[in-house]
Amino acid sequence: EVQLVESGGGLVQPGGSLRLSCAASGFTFSSYWMSWVRQAPGKGLEWVANIKQDGSEKYYVDSVKGRFTISRDNAKNSLYLQMNSLRAEDTAVYYCARADYGDHGDYFDYWGQGTLVTVSS
Amino acid sequence: EIVLTQSPATLSLSPGERATLSCRASQSVSSYLAWYQQKPGQAPRLLIYDASNRATGIPARFSGSGSGTDFTLTISSLEPEDFAVYYCQQRSNWPGFTFGPGTKVDIK
Numbered sequence: 001e002v003q004l005v006e007s008g009g010g011l012v013q014p015g016g017s018l019r020l021s022c023a024a025s026g027f028t029f030s031s032y033w034m035s036w037v038r039q040a041p042g043k044g045l046e047w048v049a050n051i052k053q054d055g056s057e058k059y060y061v062d063s064v065k066g067r068f069t070i071s072r073d074n075a076k077n078s079l080y081l082q083m084n085s086l087r088a089e090d091t092a093v094y095y096c097a098r099a100d101y102g103d104h105g106d107y108f109d110y111w112g113q114g115t116l117v118t119v120s121s
Numbered sequence: 122e123i124v125l126t127q128s129p130a131t132l133s134l135s136p137g138e139r140a141t142l143s144c145r146a147s148q149s150v151s152s153y154l155a156w157y158q159q160k161p162g163q164a165p166r167l168l169i170y171d172a173s174n175r176a177t178g179i180p181a182r183f184s185g186s187g188s189g190t191d192f193t194l195t196i197s198s199l200e201p202e203d204f205a206v207y208y209c210q211q212r213s214n215w216p217g218f219t220f221g222p223g224t225k226v227d228i229k
Contacts, residue, residue: 035218044208044220044221044222044223045157045159045165045208045210045220045223046220047217047218047219047220050216050218057216059216059217061217095164095165101170101171102153102171102212104212104215104216106153106155106170106171106212106215107155107167107170107176107210107212108155108157108165108167108210109167109170109176109177111164111165111166112164113163113164114164
């Protein structure tokens, strides 16, 4: 059974940093693109970042470029999101998602339960 | 940036009725479109990918159609568990992805 379990969320002040983790199991982690998708309270979904199987390619939504860094450790079956210079508008539930289908992992076929990040003073 | 719009914002129907949800793209996304279902407090679930392909384990009452800029998700006969929010998502301008604002299907 595919499982994705996020951790690391919490309350942080504006300008602060947080590192999210996602532990994967039940599939060959190193074979899939992986992504972070977020959802602000009561709002819709927003793709944040994705990373290639070997970590050689990483892409970000414009609003987080230069502040967030996605990474992975295939030996530990883990995905990470380092978030720096956090802003109030980064407040959201952050989901770890496996990307599958197509040439680059075009859709998100498995999701974690999410971890809440709240940026507030 | 490709913008997705969904209509209606809310669809009020009874169990057993047919639901028709629309997703429109600001420019052509070919067939690179997916549909997701999200229930309160839960993560989204992939229903349809590449406009018309059902994801693993998705019941046959869910179907997708369309190409270019206009897409439809149809639920042939609503079950009680189908009342949820539905999002479309495009990957045409990969490596970026965008989601639509969602359509809420609630019980009439």
